[in-house]
Amino acid sequence: MISMKNIIKKYDGKEVLKDISVDFPEGKTSVILGPSGSGKSTLLRSIDLLVRPESGVLNFSDFSYNYAESLSKKDSMRIRQKTSMVFQNWNLFPNLTVLKNITEAPVNVLKMSQDEANKVARDLLDKVGLAEYEDRYPSQLSGGQQQRISICRALAMDPDYILLDEPTSALDPELETQVLKILEEMAKDGQSMIIVTHNMEFARLVSDKIVFIEDGEKVYDGATNDFFENPTPRIKDFLAGISLDPNKINK
Amino acid sequence: MWHIIITSLPEMLVAMVQYTIPLAIIAFIFGLILAVLTALIKFIEPSENKAIKYPWLVLRAIANFYVWVFRSTPLLVQLFIIFFGLPNIGVQLDPFIAAVIGFSLNTGAYASETIRSALLSVPQDQWDAAFTLGFSTKQTLMKIILPQAVRIALPPLSNSFISLVKDTSLASSITILEMFQVSQQITAKNFQPLLMYTLAAALYAIICSLLTWLQHYLEKRTSRYVKGSEA
Numbered sequence: 302m303i304s305m306k307n308i309i310k311k312y313d314g315k316e317v318l319k320d321i322s323v324d325f326p327e328g329k330t331s332v333i334l335g336p337s338g339s340g341k342s343t344l345l346r347s348i349d350l351l352v353r354p355e356s357g358v359l360n361f362s363d364f365s366y367n368y369a370e371s372l373s374k375k376d377s378m379r380i381r382q383k384t385s386m387v388f389q390n391w392n393l394f395p396n397l398t399v400l401k402n403i404t405e406a407p408v409n410v411l412k413m414s415q416d417e418a419n420k421v422a423r424d425l426l427d428k429v430g431l432a433e434y435e436d437r438y439p440s441q442l443s444g445g446q447q448q449r450i451s452i453c454r455a456l457a458m459d460p461d462y463i464l465l466d467e468p469t470s471a472l473d474p475e476l477e478t479q480v481l482k483i484l485e486e487m488a489k490d491g492q493s494m495i496i497v498t499h500n501m502e503f504a505r506l507v508s509d510k511i512v513f514i515e516d517g518e519k520v521y522d523g524a525t526n527d528f529f530e531n532p533t534p535r536i537k538d539f540l541a542g543i544s545l546d547p548n549k550i551n552k
Numbered sequence: 553m554w555h556i557i558i559t560s561l562p563e564m565l566v567a568m569v570q571y572t573i574p575l576a577i578i579a580f581i582f583g584l585i586l587a588v589l590t591a592l593i594k595f596i597e598p599s600e601n602k603a604i605k606y607p608w609l610v611l612r613a614i615a616n617f618y619v620w621v622f623r624s625t626p627l628l629v630q631l632f633i634i635f636f637g638l639p640n641i642g643v644q645l646d647p648f649i650a651a652v653i654g655f656s657l658n659t660g661a662y663a664s665e666t667i668r669s670a671l672l673s674v675p676q677d678q679w680d681a682a683f684t685l686g687f688s689t690k691q692t693l694m695k696i697i698l699p700q701a702v703r704i705a706l707p708p709l710s711n712s713f714i715s716l717v718k719d720t721s722l723a724s725s726i727t728i729l730e731m732f733q734v735s736q737q738i739t740a741k742n743f744q745p746l747l748m749y750t751l752a753a754a755l756y757a758i759i760c761s762l763l764t765w766l767q768h769y770l771e772k773r774t775s776r777y778v779k780g781s782e783a
Contacts (some may be wrong), residue, residue, distance in 0.1 A: 349684050371600055374688070381686045392681035396699045396777050405695060406685035440779035451681075458685055 302327050303348060303384075303462060303495075308357035308368070310343055310517075317343055318354060319517040325462070325495050325510075327362075330488040332504040332525070333497045335514035336539065341497045344514065345464050348495070349386050350377055361461075382410075385455035389467040391447045393439040393454070399426070400435040403454045411458065418457070425453035429483055445476025449483060456487075463487070465496040469503075481507075501543065505529050513539070556747060560738045564731055568755060571648070571730035576717045576759075579652050583659030583716070584709075590615045590664035595671045596689070615664075622661035628722050630654050635726040651723040655716060663712050670705035671697060703774040710767040714760045721756075731755060 303325040310318040317340045325331045333341040346352040347368070348359065354368045361383055366376055393402050403425065404418035413421070426432045429449040439447050448468060455463050468484070469477040481503050488494060488507050498504060504511060504525065511528040513521035513536060521528060521536060532540060593615045598608035622630065635650040645653070674697050682692035724733035735752040739745045 351680050351683060378686055381684060384684070386680070386684035388677065388681065390677060392677040394678065394681065394696050396696070396703075406687065409691055409695065410686040438777040440777060454685070464684075 302360075302362055304360040305344075305348070306358040306360065308344065308347060308354050310340070310347065310352065310354040317517045318347070321357075321514070321517070321519050323512055323519060323522055325493070327461070327493050328491045329509040330484075330494045330496065330507055331510045331512060332508040333495065333512045333514060334499075334504060334539075335520075339514045340517040341514050342466050345466055345495060345497050346386075348380075348462075349384050349464055350380055351386070382458065383461045384464055385458050385460040385462075387448070387451050387455050387463060387465040387468050389470050391439075391444070391451040391471075393447050393451055395439050397438075398435065399431070399437050399439070399442070399450055402439065402450060403457045406454070407457050421457050422453065425456055426450075428486075429453060443476060444472050445479045448472065448476075448480045452480070452483060452487075456492075462493045462495060465494060465498070467497050467499065469498065469500060499543070501540065515539075553747065556742060556744055557751060560735075560742070560748065560751070563738065564734050564752065564755060567729055567731045567734040568759075571723070571728055572717070572720050573759070575648070575651055575655065575720045575723060575728075575730065576713070579655035579659055579720075580713050580716055582652065582656035583663055583712075586656060586660030587663035587667050590619065590660060591667035591671060592693075594664070595668050596693075618657075619661045619664055622658050627654070627658050627719060628725065630658060631722060631726050647723075647727045650726060651720075651728055655719065655723075658719075659712055659716050663709060666705050666708040666712065667701065670701035673704050674700045703771075703778075706767065706771055706774060710763065714763050717759050717763065718756055721752075 304322075305324075306322045308318050308321045309316060321340075321344060323344075333345060335341045343352050347354050347357075350372065353372070356369045357367075359366045359368065359380070361380075364379060366372070366380060394405070397405060400419065400422055403422035404413075404415065407413040407418040407421060408415055423432065423435065426435060429452065431446060431449055431453075434442060434446065434450075439450070442450070452463075452468075465484070469480050472480060477500070481500065484494070484496070484503070485507050496504075496508070508525045510523065511521060511525050512519060513528070515535070521533070528536065529540075593608070593611050596608075598605040631651065631654040634654045635645060635647060638645065638650075678696055678700070679692060682696050687695070720730055721732035723730050724736065729737075732752050735748045739748040742748070
């Protein structure tokens with residue numbers, strides 16, 4: 302379980318996360334929703350220390366870290382090995398082949414042998430249907446393929462949690478579906494995931510819990526069914542605002 | 553005319569091989585090492601640990617001062633200070649050593665900014681991706697950032713190297729018998745300045761053309777991963 306307590310993050314004196322506390326259960330898929338600029342990506346990035354909140358506590362089952370304290374290398378390594386991030390623009394390393402993109406961290410960080418890392422990487426590539434692309438460079442692949450590879454890269458580190466920051470926002474619908482199917486597969490396998498997304502269909506079908514954030518405050522934190530079946534007026538507004546068909550929400 | 557060229561060419565080629573080329577290569581290697589160190593000192597933000605932070609900020613101030621001094625003063629004046637000036641405070645240098653020091657420091661100052669801008673041009677996204685995988689700052693630099701920065705720095709660094717080759721002609725003023733100095737000496741005997749200096753110019757052009765070709769080759773090699781490159 303990842304449990305965040307009283308997270309406060311400021312940019313230039315302005316609070317973008319206002320005392321947020323939230324739990325992300327193990328083996329489940331949690332989705333963070335909210336309008337643009339609500340602080341959802343900031344919250345997600347805080348878990349991986351890409352953003353450092355001013356205060357608050359990050360608890361794992363066996364370890365906790367207080368953001369107000371200075372961060373030792375050991376702690377940051379420990380936290381980053383528990384989590385791995387998948388980015389909106391996938392952020393693959395353009396100078397490395399597909400295989401190297403996936404094996405570079407296991408070899409250099411986990412000190413795995415290159416052979417062993419290759420095997421792990423090939424198994425993962427096989428799962429996402431990209432086995433024959435291992436010698437290509439990222440620029441030779443489509444966005445959907447690159448995102449699938451970046452998911453492999455995250456999985457190769459065998460983290461407890463995969464964090465996904467709008468993983469399909471930069472993809473066209475067909476490529477988006479390819480990626481979402483893989484995430485759905487991972488969810489079924491019991492991979493712990495925390496996803497920031499704008500895809501409501503995916504959130505509704507795949508996630509176990511929803512956290513709705515607006516203006517840096519938590520507005521909803523509960524089961525996915527409840528969120529869509531019994532929305533509060535504000536959530537109704539939000540859902541109506543991103544849908545072309547109002548009847549879809551108010552059924 | 554051909555007779556003059558053929559009789560003076562060997563002497564000039566010897567000067568080229570003995571001084572011009574070694575001076576350019578040695579100074580470029582030292583300059584590049586200095587440039588990378590200077591660029592990293594200016595580029596990397598020190599950790600919050602005070603034992604590292606303050607010495608780092610001192611180093612950075614030195615790096616800034618160094619780049620400022622060598623970009624703000626003429627190369628010829630720098631060479632004069634090192635070779636003719638330093639003996640006044642008891643530092644007597646061999647002319648070749650003085651030239652290597654001058655050219656290295658000058659090249660290093662310019663190239664450090666080239667390398668720093670190349671480092672800055674690699675997107676923050678790449679750092680984020682490396683950090684989330686658990687890479688340290690050093691690993692991220694060595695494995696991810698520098699290899700990408702090299703590709704970007706290659707054309708402007710080639711500029712620096714080509715300039716350096718031609719600037720070695722300034723070493724003639726601190727008594728080094730490099731190619732241009734030899735052409736002046738031959739001119740003094742045969743009174744053919746147009747021919748001799750054109751010949752010297754042609755020899756510099758040949759070296760620089762070879763370097764341009766080398767640049768294209770290296771660019772191709774380091775751009776294998778870029779879309780649209782022929783790989």
